[in-house]
Amino acid sequence: MREIIVISGKGGTGKTSLTAAFAHMASPVLICDLDVDAPDLHLLLQPENTETHVFMGGHSALIDPKTCTGCGTCREMCRFDAVSEDNGTYCIEPLRCEGCGVCVAFCPAEAIAFPEKECGRWFSSETRFGPMMHAQLYAAEENSGKLVALLRTKARQKAEAIGMELILSDGPPGIGCPVISSLSGVSYAVLVTEPTPSGRHDLERVASLARHFQVPAGVIINKSDLNENECSVIEDFCRQQGLDIIGRLPFDPVITHAMVHGKAVTEWDSGMFSARIRELWNRICGLAACRKDMNHTTINN
Ligand code: SF4
Ligand code: SF4
Numbered sequence: 001m002r003e004i005i006v007i008s009g010k011g012g013t014g015k016t017s018l019t020a021a022f023a024h025m026a027s028p029v030l031i032c033d034l035d036v037d038a039p040d041l042h043l044l045l046q047p048e049n050t051e052t053h054v055f056m057g058g059h060s061a062l063i064d065p066k067t068c069t070g071c072g073t074c075r076e077m078c079r080f081d082a083v084s085e086d087n088g089t090y091c092i093e094p095l096r097c098e099g100c101g102v103c104v105a106f107c108p109a110e111a112i113a114f115p116e117k118e119c120g121r122w123f124s125s126e127t128r129f130g131p132m133m134h135a136q137l138y139a140a141e142e143n144s145g146k147l148v149a150l151l152r153t154k155a156r157q158k159a160e161a162i163g164m165e166l167i168l169s170d171g172p173p174g175i176g177c178p179v180i181s182s183l184s185g186v187s188y189a190v191l192v193t194e195p196t197p198s199g200r201h202d203l204e205r206v207a208s209l210a211r212h213f214q215v216p217a218g219v220i221i222n223k224s225d226l227n228e229n230e231c232s233v234i235e236d237f238c239r240q241q242g243l244d245i246i247g248r249l250p251f252d253p254v255i256t257h258a259m260v261h262g263k264a265v266t267e268w269d270s271g272m273f274s275a276r277i278r279e280l281w282n283r284i285c286g287l288a289a290c291r292k293d294m295n296h297t298t299i300n301n
Contacts, residue, residue, distance in 0.1 A: 001159055002187040003152075004288055005034070007171035007179060009206030010199060014222040015192045017255050018277070019170040020044040020264040022190075025281040028130040030162075032155045032169040034182040036120065036135040036147045041170045044262055047125030047132045055135065055150065057119040057143035059099040061092050067111035074103035074112065095140065119143055122151055124158065129264075131158060145177035152182065175205045183209060188288035189217040190246065195230035203234065207241055216291035218244030220280060223251040244287050247280050249273075 006022065008015040019041060023031050033041040061082075063074070068090055075083040075090060082096035083103065092103075092112075104114045119142070122135035133155040137144050155167050169186070172178040183189060189210045193203040203219065210217040219238050224231050231248060238245045250273075258268035266274040 001156070001165055001167065002288060003156075003167045003169065003185070004188045004190065004284065005169040005171045005182060005186045006190045006192060007183070007206055008173060008192045009175060009179075009202035010193075011173045013192045013194050013199060014249075014255060015173075016041050016044070016170055017259060017265060018190075018192055018220065018222070018249075019168065021266040021274075021277045022281050022284070023127075023129040023168055024264040024266045025278055026129075026166060026168055028164070030130055030155055030159045030164040030167045031127060031132040032151060032167055033132070033134040034148050034151060034169050034178065035172045036122075036137045036144050036151065036178065037172065039134055039136060042125075042132075042134060044259065044264060045127040045129065045132060046262060047123070047127045047134065049123045049125045051124040053122050053124075054118050055120040055122050055137070055147050056116045057141070057146050058117060059101065059114045060094055060097050060117045061099070061101070061103050062113045062115065063090055063092055064111045064113060065089060065091075067109050069109045069111070071108060073106050073108060077102050077106050098142075120147060122147065122154070124154070130164070131162065133158065144172070145181040148172065148178045148181040175202075175209050179206070179209065180213075183215055184213050186215055188284065188291060189215045190284055191217055191219045191243070192222055193219060193234060194223050195221055195227035195234060197230070200230065200234055200237070204237065207237075207243055211241070216244075216288070218246040218284065218287055220246045221248045224248035225250040246283050246287065247276075249276060249280065 006015050006019045033039045070088045080098045082093050104112045120137040125132045171182045193199045221231050252273045254269045255265045258265040
């Protein structure tokens with residue numbers, strides 16, 4: 001089974017639109033939206049949920065007023081200012097509590113419970129391009145890396161159960177915990193960037209992450225006609241770093257029109273732009289297979 005992930009290091013590069021188009025090209029495929037903090041692939045794929053599950057992650061402190069002696073230790077110890085006091089009664093603000101557990105450990109009366117809390121939901125769904133695994137972390141909740149790891153495990157289990165050979169994931173933005181969780185062990189990473197200094201900077205960061213995890217990766221420069229000089233700088237960077245140059249994709253408003261109508265751009269447009277995306281997808285499949293063979297050869301040697 002192969003896992004191909006599309007990441008960008010930065011929002012607004014067109015990563016999700018490209019993932020939807022690739023899902024259309026690869027259909028039927030198991031699709032996974034790993035941007036659990038702000039998922040949006042469902043807006044294009046309009047999944048029908050077949051299963052909904054609660055995601056429990058982290059803990060929240062809760063004072064039992066009957067056992068509390070009012071010593072104030074928890075308030076002194078809490079670095080997040082989550083404990084309030086009113087006329088000698090102590091209580092914890094759930095939205096401020098970071099679940100570090102310090103107050104629980106230091107409460108002399110053992111008056112603080114520390115239950116697991118519900119942080120989000122994850123879903124198994126069906127779309128017109130194949131099954132989809134996706135999730136939504138609740139606002140201000142943490143542990144997105146843990147939710148990403150859970151989603152990937154469930155996606156692999158589902159793919160095995162139904163005999164699906166490819167998992168295509170829309171990765172989270174940035175280079176933090178959820179991206180690390182989504183990158184490790186994938187077959188190939190498609191890094192989508194745009195020809196701007198900030199796009200290049202974020203590409204450098206996410207490329208170094210892929211290198212760290214020894215994930216073969218290639219780059220698509222989206223909106224490439226906006227800055228020819230910056231495209232050349234990015235391609236030089238790719239050559240220096242051993243990244244595949246998958247190709248360029250010019251700016252085209254058709255991508256926005258497709259998005260507004262809840263379609264993958266390849267469904268909406270049957271012209272040159274979609275043909276170009278098909279070319280890019282074929283290249284990705286070829287590169288991913290080639291890299292896989294190279295890994296096998298290296299391991300066998
Ligand atoms: S440390 Fe425990 S006993 Fe002291 S105020 Fe806090 S909850 Fe109450
Ligand atoms: S668990 Fe940590 S953040 Fe929450 S109230 Fe206790 S000390 Fe503060």
